Every structure is written in structure tokens, then in C-alpha cells.
Amino acid sequence: MAGSTLEIKDLHVEIEGKEILKGVNLTIKGGEFHAVMGPNGTGKSTLASAIMGHPKYEVTKGSITLDGKDVLEMEVDERARAGLFLAMQYPSEISGVTNSDFLRSSINARREEGNEIPLMQFIKEMDGTMDLLEMDKNMAQRYLNEGFSGGEKKRNEILQLMMLKPSIAILDEIDSGLDIDALKVVSKGINKMRSDEFGCLIITHYQRLLNYITPDHVHVMMQGRVVKSGGPELAERLEAEGYDWIKQELGIEDETVGQEA
């Protein structure tokens, strides 16, 4: 079996009564890397949050399925255990809970009671992954994201990704706030995940991330929809020319949500 399939059909999402997503269609399969680009405020994070089940977002129409199973019926934790993962644009800080306890609980949540990951094995895996991501070992015993710098938070999200090994991951601006070296390290981690068993949706503003992680498909979001899709060359053109040509092509004046084409 070649990984999982996440299928998003005609997805409409509201936040506090305001419609943000207005019919998103997207399919991500194991083995595929998709990039989603688009100007600020066009609904990219909303899409990611709706897939994961953020409490503030309400799906009013459409469907999300993972291997045919209705994701919208699932609680947030069930979605995660079904194989979804979201590296968040703004990860929460949780005081008093060490990074390592949190990760261990997350791993054990996927395992049967009585079959928890042996502590030594866990420590070994975490040490190895932190080495790969060039993270300071102290980060394991620090409180979850508390006082982490922007870049450290992003690395920590990738640490979780690598330890939890989801079948479909969404990475929301994993590259923002990263210096060039960190960008390389994080990309290395993400590329290491690449296999037929792993599909990924990468939300980014910058081609520079895609220089390290080559996407198979590139999508552009505007006004709460995917307005254009293509291959890696689409991202390169956006980098060079910006979004105006797409707006012209589609007759869009204001690309943010709330505006109609």
C-alpha cells in the first residue's frame, strides 16, 4: 500500500460567522509533496486548521476524508492518530510540561495501553532526531515551546513530525523566522521523511524553501480558493513575478478573502 490519501472537496469554512474558505478542492497522496502559496490573508492557515480540527473554525460545507474515512467526524486527537499532523504557524507554549514528556505522551497515545514506548528507546530516538535537527539537548527538558525563539519553535515542530511519523503532514510556514542554516537543517529533516508512505502539504511564501524541498505540485490560494495549480515551475514564476499576473489572468482585484472575483 502506497501511503494514505487525504481528499478535500468543496470545503467551506467559517470563523466567527465569516466565511473564509469558499470551496477548496485538493487531494494529497502518500509519496507526494504539495506546496500551497498565496498572498497574506487568503486562507492558507484556515485550510490547515480546518483539516486538523481547530475549535474556532467551522466547516459549513464540503468534505475531508482520509483513506475514505470522514475526518470531519473525528475529534482532533483522533485525526492525529489516524495519521494527520499539522506543524503550526504559531505553536502554543505550555508551561510546566516538558518537551520530552509531551512527546512521549504523544507517542504513547498511538500505542496500546501496556505497550508504551520503552524509556530508553524513546530517549535514543529523541536524541538522534535532535542531533539531526541540530537542536540543543536542553530543549528536551525545557517546557513545551516556552520561551523558545521563533526558529526553535519551528525546529521543535519538525522534531515532533519526525518522531510521530504521520502519513500526511501539513506544514504551515515552517520556514518563517528561520535563518539560512536552520532552513537547511529543517529541510533535511523533512526530506528524510520522504517515502511512499508520507504525503506532505507545505504552506510557504518563499521559493527558497522549495529550493531545498522540491514539490511535486504547487497550488495558489486567493479569496479562499485554490485558483491555480501547477508543477514546481509555478513557484519559480511566482518568486520572479509575484502574484499580479495570476490576478490579471483571473480578473481578481483584491485577493484576500471576503472579496468576490
Add this chain to the structure above:
Amino acid sequence: MTVETQLPYDRQYVSQFADGRGEPEWMKNLRLKALEEAESLPMPKPEKTRINNWNFTRFEHDVKGEAITSLDDLPENIRVFVDQENISKNLIVQRNHSVAYQSLSDELKDKGVIFTDILTAMKEHSDLVEKYFMKDAAKVHENRLTALHAALLNGGVFLYVPKNVVIEEPVQVIFWQEDDEAALYNHVLLVADTGSEVTYVENYISHNTEKESVANIISEVIAMDQARVSYGAVDNFASGTTAYMNRRGVAYRDAKIEWALGQMNDGNTISENLTNLMGDNSYADAKAVSVGRGNQSQNFVSKIVHYGKHSEGYILQHGVMKDRASSIFNGIGKIEHGASKSNAEQESRVLMLSSGARGDANPILLIDEDDVTAGHAASVGRVDPIQLYYLMSRGISQKEAERLIIHGFLAPVVKEIPIEAVKEQLTQVIEGKVY
């Protein structure tokens, strides 16, 4: 408006009680005077908490407890408070009103450390105890309950650390109210002489859910110049015990007192922690956590008063409230005139787990000096849904995610408890109270 505080213990009883224990004359007199004063003194008036209906009168005052020859004789639910791998050589177990077990390492004895039950201390170190007992940290006539404490004192310990003696291992006391009706009128007197250092940990335990009793407890910590005292406590009285607890500290020049209090009583509780920073450069760190559940009503005061220049006081109170429990958290930082360059900081946070619970955080800063810094933060809120979402997005169930957040919220104090077994017990108690 009648508050029933008439006790069945009169002058004759107290006098006989003191004689029976062979106490020095000064203590007997202090008791009798206190008993007399108690009649006219008012009850304490905790801010925003009504204590009219609380039981302060129904209890047994003099209940023996059997001695044990080895810690293995303790029941499991008490023994767990002792580190099995690294049994403290400096340990007292008080059972009702008797000492059941007592040990102090030869090394500390040789250095002049005194660690004994308060009765023995009054007899064997009468002058030393008299010098500090309810003089500087707590006073007999503060209110009716402090006076009754002095009159009816029936347990406690005395710990004296001589000049420049540094005790590495924690000193531990377990106060076990084994009898469901035995009242603990317990007094802890800890004197850390100049330049000394000590870590002290105490546990209060009872299991009386049906029968009623009273705990009227005063701890006094005297930290002389340059002394350092780290004081950890886990209060774990069952719902039948009404608790009035006062933990007081006095810090002289360059002295440091650090409190880590796990306030886990299940009954109605008034718990006050007050440190007077008398000396220049003195320092107090008062950390406390509590969990309220059922119908219990609790009132917590954490107060630091600055007299010395350059003195520093830090208050942190975190409380978790569930069911229909009600708690008031008062944080008071007071800087007296002349205590220039002092710093008073406080943080009070209350986490509400149910809509029927009540939690008030009252930060108070009273400042009589210009050249100081001070700050406070207070909040009353629910578990943050975005934090829950983040944890759950990693596959953790809602229940487990809440558990992590609550333990995390209480961690600032739990992690400060110096004895592993006690820390573990505090964690278990929290677990038991929250779920």
C-alpha cells in the same frame, strides 16, 4: 450571631495537661495566659471567606499513637512519603500526639543540630525554645485561634541548626493524624543560626472523611544573618479536618527563606504564609499550589513584608478549582518605609475546571517607600482551548491533555519539593484530587 467557640478544655485541663508532660514553668504559664486571652480575642477574619459554620470545637485533644520500631511498621499509605531508596536519616514520624519514630544522624548530632519533638525540646532546651517560641514570627494574641494554639499545643518539632552548619540532606517530618478525631495543635519551630543552611520537608496526613477534627498549626522559621532555609510542605488533611495553618518566617540580614507549599487539604482551610524580611538583602520566595474540590472553602494568604533594604520577595500562587469548591487567594507584598531598593513581585493564577467553582485572586501591593520596584500578575481562567488543541493535534486525548496542562500549571511548586518520594506523593495527591 453566635460563633460556637466555647471549648470543653478549661484552665484545670490545660494545667494538668502541661504538668502531665512535665513542661517547664514558662510554657505552662504561657498556655494558661493564652487560654484566658482566647476568651476575649476575636476569631480571625479571613478576607471574603465566612468561617462562622466551620468546626473549631469538636475534636479530641490528647490521643496517643503507638511507637514503631521500624518504618516497615507504618501502613503503606504513610510509608510512601518516605524515600525507600534513600531513607532520610533525619526523620520524625508523629502519630496523633506521640512520637512514633525519630532519627537524627550522628554527624548532625555531633555538629550540635537539635531535631526533636517540641515537648522534648521544651524540657531539654528550654531556654533556646523559650527565646523564639511565638516571639518574632507568630504571636499568641493575634486572634482566638492563635491563642488557643498556644494553650492547647500538643505536638510539633523543634529544629535548631547551629552557626555555619550546612545540612545537605533534607530533614523530614511526617505528622500523621491517625485517629479520626485527634486534633493537631502542632507547632514547628525552626531556627537556622547565622550562616547555616537547611532543607526541611513536612507532610500532614489524615484520612477522616466522616469524623470531624481540627488542625491548628503554626510554623515559625527564624533565619538569622546569612542563613538559608528551604521549607517544603504537603498538607493533606482529609475532608473531616478543619485546618487553620500559619507558616511564618523571619529573615535577617542576607538570609534567605524559600517556601514550597502543596496545599492539598480536602476540608475547609485557612492557610497563611507570611515572611518578614527584617534584614538588609534578605530574600523570600513563597511558592504555593492548591487544588479545591467538592464543597470545600479555602482561604490562602501569601504575604511578604519588607523592612530591610535591598530585600527581595517573590510570591507565586497557583490554584486549581473544581466542583463547587471556593477559594480566595490573597497575595500581599508590603514594603515598609525605609526598605529602599527592595523588590516585591507576585503572581496569582487560578485555573477553573468547573462553572460551579469559585476562585478569587487578589493581588495587593502596599508600598511606603519610593525607591523600590514591585509588580503583580493575577488571572482566573479556564484551560486554554488553543493549548488543548495543540496537545490533541499530536494524538493526545482531551483528558490526558487536560491532565498535562494541570500538572504543568502546578509544576512550579511540585518541582521544588526536595524529597523525591514526597514530590511523587504530591503528584499523586493532585492526580487524585483533580480526577
